[in-house]
Amino acid sequence: MSLAYDFQDAAAHVRPAISGVDETLDILNRMGVRIAYAKDEEIYGQDEMADLVYRVIEGAVRTSRLMSDGRRQIGDFYRAGDLFGFETGSHHRFAAEALQDCIILVLKRSALKSAGGDLERLTWATTSRELDRAQEHLLLLGRKTASEKVASFLLDLVRGSDADTVDLPMGRQDMADYLGLTIETVSRMLSQLQATRIVCFTATRKFQTPNIAALTRMAA
Amino acid sequence: MSLAYDFQDAAAHVRPAISGVDETLDILNRMGVRIAYAKDEEIYGQDEMADLVYRVIEGAVRTSRLMSDGRRQIGDFYRAGDLFGFETGSHHRFAAEALQDCIILVLKRSALKSAGGDLERLTWATTSRELDRAQEHLLLLGRKTASEKVASFLLDLVRGSDADTVDLPMGRQDMADYLGLTIETVSRMLSQLQATRIVCFTATRKFQTPNIAALTRMAA
């Protein structure tokens, strides 16, 4: 169930998606509607029309695609401040779901065009970033080994975080479906990284990286 | 070596990239410079600045990315009429190389903005298509089996062709690097598809599909 969330912008801590367009993002924040989604709730569906765009205010989101027999591929993860739902011209190829309880800013795509500010540049920058990440993801899925995949994944999280301890907003299954592996393999690779002192898990979903150089080397 | 190619538009047979914008493409054709590239010649390099965009007039192109140890992932293939080089805001993540001897129309990205016509829409449509294909590719690489990968690949070629006999513009190595497999596995899967009468190779790079339904089923 979705519930309207009518606080004023409670997201002062939200990081900017693209540098130099903060004021433009402020315009967005005043335009859209905030909606709360529960963990695992669908934000939009596979093959649904793509006439809306979204921004994560609080929580985290995954995009995913299911095959008829249940195999799943995760496209990407989005965290507070990230824009998503830009990925296509007409219909979504991937569904979007709440990774945790979260609050999402929802806007009409058409509103983007009529609004002032640097929205065109923002749209372009967001889509470019999306393509960049997709291409990096292609290399990871097509040519990296299991240990390289997991190392790359952790490294990506470390880079996107400023804190000493990084926390995983997703479970092992989501990691596996992002990396094209099984949960067992992900778990084994994590244990291995921990055994070699390259990462150190303080909880199931929190880790530190005492040896970033080694992690980077493993990511290839 | 690149050689300037100064014929008048010799590409009357070139198919439109996006429907409804043919007249816009005509504008492009009058704006750019035609350059001939030899087989395997680099059109742009990995990490090179992305200030140009390209259109295949004749021949075919691949985008690819190399890991330091030689592993390679192919991003996509482009054929006569296709636009490419749109995939990023500033730097290319993948290199582009001529799959065969080919003629490429090259334009300044900045020229796109100043020109008339529906160029903005064309750019958007092209980028969207790029993202769509990348996302389909993610699913293929992450979650499909070798036989499903090969079947999907052939099916994609069949759909992009109107002729009865489809020809592969690339060799087995390029197919393998697109699919995240080895040439041996690709070859085995092709032999298997042929043994089960789902495809029929008339030459190493030409095939027919007497049983499209079965091929579609195999692609999952």
Added chain:
DNA sequence: CGCTTTATTGAGGGCGGTCAAAGAGCGTGG
């Protein structure tokens, strides 16, 4: 034709998947 490159086929091995069970985390209720 002969040479080089590319594709096919076979035999064997290893990485990651499958199946199964034990362990850890966590919310609920006694």
Added chain:
DNA sequence: CCACGCTCTTTGACCGCCCTCAATAAAGCG
């Protein structure tokens, strides 16, 4: 606060798909 039950994660044993290595065959090209 602890007991209980559920879900998620870890670990182990084994298997199979795809990779590796090697040899042969075919195709391209002078």
